[in-house]
Amino acid sequence: MSETVLLIGTKKGLWIGRSDSERREWRLNGPSFEMQGVYSVGIDTRGERPRLFAGGTSEHWGPAVFHSDDLGQTWDEPPEGSIGFPAGADASMERVWQIQPAPENQPGVVYAGAQPSSLWKSTDGGVRFELVSALWDHPHRKDWGAGFGGQAIHTVLPHPTDSQRMSVAMSTGGVYQTTDGGDSWKPANHGIKAYFMPDPDPEFGQCVHKLAGHPAVPERLFAQNHHGVYRSDDGGAIWKSIADGLPSDFGFPIVVHPHEPETVYVFPLVADGNRIPTDAKCRVYRSRDAGSTWEALTNGLPEVPSYAPVLRDALCVDQADQAGVYVGTRDGCVYASADGGDSWVEVARHLPDVLTVRAAVLG
Amino acid sequence: MSVAVKLPTVLRPFAGGAERVQVEVAGEPTVGKVFAALEVEHPALRRRLTDDQGALRRHVNVFLGNDNVRDLNALDTPLSDGDELLILPSVAGG
Numbered sequence: 001m002s003e004t005v006l007l008i009g010t011k012k013g014l015w016i017g018r019s020d021s022e023r024r025e026w027r028l029n030g031p032s033f034e035m036q037g038v039y040s041v042g043i044d045t046r047g048e049r050p051r052l053f054a055g056g057t058s059e060h061w062g063p064a065v066f067h068s069d070d071l072g073q074t075w076d077e078p079p080e081g082s083i084g085f086p087a088g089a090d091a092s093m094e095r096v097w098q099i100q101p102a103p104e105n106q107p108g109v110v111y112a113g114a115q116p117s118s119l120w121k122s123t124d125g126g127v128r129f130e131l132v133s134a135l136w137d138h139p140h141r142k143d144w145g146a147g148f149g150g151q152a153i154h155t156v157l158p159h160p161t162d163s164q165r166m167s168v169a170m171s172t173g174g175v176y177q178t179t180d181g182g183d184s185w186k187p188a189n190h191g192i193k194a195y196f197m198p199d200p201d202p203e204f205g206q207c208v209h210k211l212a213g214h215p216a217v218p219e220r221l222f223a224q225n226h227h228g229v230y231r232s233d234d235g236g237a238i239w240k241s242i243a244d245g246l247p248s249d250f251g252f253p254i255v256v257h258p259h260e261p262e263t264v265y266v267f268p269l270v271a272d273g274n275r276i277p278t279d280a281k282c283r284v285y286r287s288r289d290a291g292s293t294w295e296a297l298t299n300g301l302p303e304v305p306s307y308a309p310v311l312r313d314a315l316c317v318d319q320a321d322q323a324g325v326y327v328g329t330r331d332g333c334v335y336a337s338a339d340g341g342d343s344w345v346e347v348a349r350h351l352p353d354v355l356t357v358r359a360a361v362l363g
Numbered sequence: 364m365s366v367a368v369k370l371p372t373v374l375r376p377f378a379g380g381a382e383r384v385q386v387e388v389a390g391e392p393t394v395g396k397v398f399a400a401l402e403v404e405h406p407a408l409r410r411r412l413t414d415d416q417g418a419l420r421r422h423v424n425v426f427l428g429n430d431n432v433r434d435l436n437a438l439d440t441p442l443s444d445g446d447e448l449l450i451l452p453s454v455a456g457g
Contacts, residue, residue: 058411059422
């Protein structure tokens with residue numbers, strides 16, 4: 001029987017949930033990295049043994065990226081650190097927002113997105129990361145802004161089959177893409193609104209909150225924006241709104257079902273100026289037609305009024321045949337669905353502020 | 364010259380468990396030179412005291428006697444043979 005592992009990064013440490021293939025009952029261990037904000041986690045299932053990642057930030061002692069090859073019993077990092085700007089770079093690592101193992105066709109490659117807005121590449125399985133200098137040296141960088149959470153690359157979306165292509169997103173700055181393995185980068189925001197700027201249709205400067213895509217349909221991308229939910233059917237050249245049918249176009253995460261390229265999940269919040277769940281209900285919204293229509297998922301999610309948002313990386317799926325969906329809230333609750341979102345069980349409550357969740361089926 | 368660095372409990376794992384590390388510094392020692400010397404034997408400790416560019420982290424306090432070195436000459440604060448630096452996290456955070 002296979003096992004499922006669930007990483008829960010919070011404002012004050014990491015918890016690890018484990019369950020069998022049914023994913024109805026969970027055992028939680030934690031916290032690790034107490035008093036560190038665990039803003040990014042990752043699970044690399046490509047090797048012989050799964051490797052876990054945790055990107056933590058101590059308010060006192062700074063950021064670090066750790067890896068574990070024994071499912072979180074022990075954690076390692078090189079003494080000199082996994083990730084950091086070289087001396088003289090006029091910048092220091094503030095936070096690692098994203099740890100993304102590359103697709104199967106790039107063994108050993110792991111990407112990271114960080115604050116200040118920077119992309120990093122590891123070729124040794126995520127032990128040491130190198131700055132992707134072409135994006136760091138981009139002439140637009142001086143004009144990239146900072147969202148409330150900081151100026152960061154928070155989405156790293158490698159193309160599923162073409163190792164030369166990748167999309168990243170940052171707040172604020174928008175979407176950037178490479179087609180030459182990271183040697184050059186161009187903004188890809190046509191159609192995404194930036195209502196907070198004098199020109200609401202700028203080349204870049206959008207506040208994209210999250211990108212998602214499906215390996216089987218690499219030309220289609222989804223974006224949850226700072227007001228606006230979008231789809232692109234041409235690899236990011238043009239974006240069109242798919243927010244009709246949602247109670248709000250504001251929110252942070254967006255996730256695609258692992259086996260159904262047209263099924264996508266979001267967690268709407270009322271508005272920029274009122275960041276609580278719409279109708280004060282903890283509700284994941286699902287579309288099964290690539291954003292044409294939406295339904296609220298309610299079965300097993302709390303009925304009581306809820307005022308806790310879900311952050312950009314606190315919604316995820318696993319890869320099981322009967323896909324699991326996971327959501328963590330800012331009031332420290334985690335809910336899991338073993339049936340694509342039709343029904344949910346509570347995995348945790350009263351944890352610290354949940355920042356990120358990632359899940360994978362092992363074995 | 365030799366200067367000691369006394370560590371809070373939370374940082375001792377990055378110095379092999381030691382409460383106090385002794386650092387040898389050539390020439391005229393300063394706080395910054397002591398930290399630079401830490402890089403050789405205790406790079407994981409050094410990273411937690413200073414950022415990528417060598418600046419003292421915002422919530423890290425370094426005391427020479429009763430003085431916070433920020434109130435002296437910060438990383439350029441001169442030291443004497445036998446001095447001891449005390450590392451303390453600031454009282455901060457929620």
